[in-house]
Amino acid sequence: MQTIRIFFSFIFPIFSEECCGGRPERKTAERDANRHYRAVEGEMFLMPCIESVSSHNNTVCSAAGEGAEGRSFHCGTKFSVEAKHSGKYTCSGSKLSFHLQVVKRSESSLGCFLSEENSVELLIKKGGTVPCPGHTCSNNTDTIWYKDHKAVSEQNRKSCQTWNGALYLCRVFALDTGVYFCDRQILEQGVNWTFRRAVNVTVIHNVSDPPTILYPGGNAIQDVELGLPHTLECRVRFTFETKSSREVLWYMWNYGCKTENMTLLPTEEEFRQFPETSECEVFGRVHIEQVTRQHLNQRYTCIARNIIGNSSATIQLKEKTRVKWSSLVEYPVASLLFVAGLGIVLRVKWLEIQLLCRSYFKHRKQDGDEKEFDVFLSCVWSPSPAEVEGILTNSDEDACLTGVDPLTTREGVCTQRPLEVVLPRVIEEQWGYRLCLLERDVAPGGAFTNDVVLAIQRSRMLICLLSADYLSNSNAVFVLESGIQALLQNSALKLLPIWTGRASASLVQPDSPLPTLVQRALKVLPSLDWTSAQPSTSGFWRSLRKAMPDQRVKLDSLAPNQLILT
Template identity: 25%
Template sequence: MYLFSPFSEEKLCPLRASIDVLEGEYFFLCYVESRQEHFQEEGYTINWYKESAGKQQLIKETHRIVSQRNFLEFWPAELSDSANYSVTHSNGKQNFTIQKWTLNVLERNKSSCFNRNHLTTEIKSTGTGHSLKCNDLSVYENDSVTWYKDCKSYEHETERELNFRSLTVQHSGIYTCKILISHEGKIYPSTNTIKLIVEEDAPEAVTLEIVGLHEEIETEIGKEEILNCTGFLGYYRQEDASLYWLINQKFPDKCTGIPENEPSICEEEKDLPLGNKFYVTRLLRIKEVRDEDMHSNFTCMLQADESTQIKIVKLKKGKARDLPVHVFTTGMVLALLFPFAVVAVVFVFVMFRVDLVLFYRDICRRDDTAGDGKEYDAFVSYLKDCASPIEDEREFALKILPTILEENFGYKLCIFERDVFPGGALVDDIHSFIDKSRRLIIILSQNYISDRAIYELESGLHKALVERKTKIILIEYMPISDYNFLPESLSLLPSKRVVKWKKDKSLPVNSRFWKNLRYLMPAKPIKIKTKEHFNNLDLGSGALQPWTEGCDFNAVI
């Protein structure tokens, strides 16, 4: 007996190659039977298979997994169910594969009613009508349906469609519909989550593209290689766009995260949201390069709508160069006679690397700023709240930092409150002054949470990680125990670009703090005022008054 008609089959069984589902929820796989299969029902048998770790196993029914002709039910789905599935017809002589799926069972977020990896995004304009649909969750009728907005019950809606006659910006949010299904005396949930974004105007058309060109990488047999492909998927993630690797026109296995069970070549996905732009990185991990890999075609493909872009990466053997006999002999002699000297040189270089680089800049009067078209050496971003109780932080950003860098070392800083006249467009001003600056100095603390500060940080991260135009310097003004309030992409910055302020220990002009900061700043001929000392600065309470008097940064934002 069938639970649904051919008409409902086509609605409930879309052609989805990859499916995500939450653990602990009811779920089903199904396919649409053809008319011929109905007529030849008695002569055919249907088998469901699960492929895991390269092995295909026939699925046997249990109290939890039930197969009935053209659909397979999970009561409920568990994390161990993540695998490739297929269904076949057999006439006793031959097996015919009808359809294949890749099922990803996602871990449930215990602190929220949804998992951010288990949602779709819909972007609409204000003033238009729209409906959110709770589809493909159950094959049974009379299910109990409940809608939630941002995890709160939404207006007691119990229909499978949530209709909006005229959208407004206030309708934006994350909507979750939950269906409760009864089976053998137990109740199982099935959910669908949609992120609705309502904008004043339709978003501008963007071109989805792969970042970077074709590559040819020199490597060696037995060496580990990681091939990188990054794609721009537009403003917010577009669900109809996909980025993936092909090896000789075949899909690689997914990385499991368990080293001992990892395939020799596997694919790993990482999201990289920067502001309202969405990037996806696909990593192809090769444990040990083999000879046949040198002749393989590694192709990264980006598909969106009807367009396709590709990036081809090839491996080639590096040219082996034998050392001449006299060079080898000389090297061996030097290694035997001067081991302690070599260790000493390495130790001095590692310990005094910053001092050596600064000394070299001063001697050679190196100038990295000439002719680059930039107006400022650095744009300073910090917590800009006039009512902030952290007066020392404001004093550091507006008095100490510019006094030392500008008056003692000749740098030119752009400080928004000091150098930008009010009344302009905030977003344009921030973009403009970051573009005019060679560095972006971010003063990090637990108070770095204002809207404008976060926007400056995201803009700087985009220019540092994607456009590679501006380098970022992080100053940890006070110890930070929790970085959850900062964007995840900040973790992609190298740790060597973080300088820690240690209060009185960092005050002198020749302290390690100022040396490390100068090392990260662009090289520039300077005349250090050696007779002046930081202690001569007037740090009275009125020192900041000319810059901050009467400011209302929240009003600007």
């Protein structure tokens, strides 16, 4: 078939020249077998082939030498060439081997071959020329053009070549869009180089409509904030056309409505192409670094035009009304945060709050006849009572036992004795309360825990004499913890801790850690401090007398020296 074609080309040369009258391209298989190729870094490159079309997909050209791993391409592959692609290539299934040299895209490397003619737009159904980059360097017309992996001369279309080596398409079709490659022969130092360059060809349609402004529509108002940057954007849709025929501009009206009062603004363009719809969109933007009140008094117009006509849209800036956040957000948010914070505090401190309320406020009326004892006294004896009683002289002991009230007794008489010795006699013998002591009023042989719980239930008030020995005694701590639990369950019970032998409750450090309930309760429960070495203890006895339950005996039955004002 190829022989017949060559035969007819000699007999009927006019058909081979076709519409342009020039020479047809010769067969190029021997050109593809050239051993040296040169390409420009960053451009598309087409892997050369010499086999028939049916075997192209089975031919792989691979780079040889050190560091060439991964540089393998099928015959006819298009890829963006880089400096690392330089080297010698051998192709499987053929005798083809070639050397590829990638040169930098600079004037010193390319010389006069440095050309920006790498992109061409052709109008559909018209004739068009595709120049080979750097075609002005010489009069060499022996240029071979490729589209995909096949020479243009071997494709079934009308084409011919101008004398400068440019490709001329007699009639442009939509399928002509793509990347074309032109091979130009260069002889350097006895080596014949094939300089392969790429040209992007875009086929555009005839323009039939003016551009359409998608945004803004008509006359628009945009809200802006003074002192902040703002961007004016105009989005325009064009039918697929040449870049030179489309234009998007922004103007500012200084005053009035006359054209001479318009000021052209620097416009930044962004181009988006949609080949499937034969349309494109252009975004024209103007950046205002800082909005002032002067910008509010001016109008801004976007004008889009092509060879058919133009369209326009106007924008006016308006100061944005700031919402008073204090009235709409701050107060509700502050209230919400306050309620949430209060809820968290109540949840964390609920135990302390309960103890405070039950200690200072009586929710139920106390009835003395309902309880067997007025006071349940919990203490740790150290040293033993017998040893302590031997400290006092006979006169001092008589003074403490004759019924003289501690508030009126001379200073230093009864206070020399430990509080666990003095306090039971004062409460029971002088003040007339019914006192419960575990070692005296509870029958031996029972369970300690049951005896403690029962004694608390039978008493109106629990007094605990706290000391380092007390807090280190597990039985004593159990009495205190049981009293705290009873206070949480029954607000009629009164609980009074009395710290002895120290100035502050925080100084006591028991050997074993106290239960959490006890630790939290001791921080908030009202308490009294007792120190026998202090100058006068009358303040302690007055505070204790006020904290005691209501007196059960009648005042007229007491001796005159036993009357205590509460």
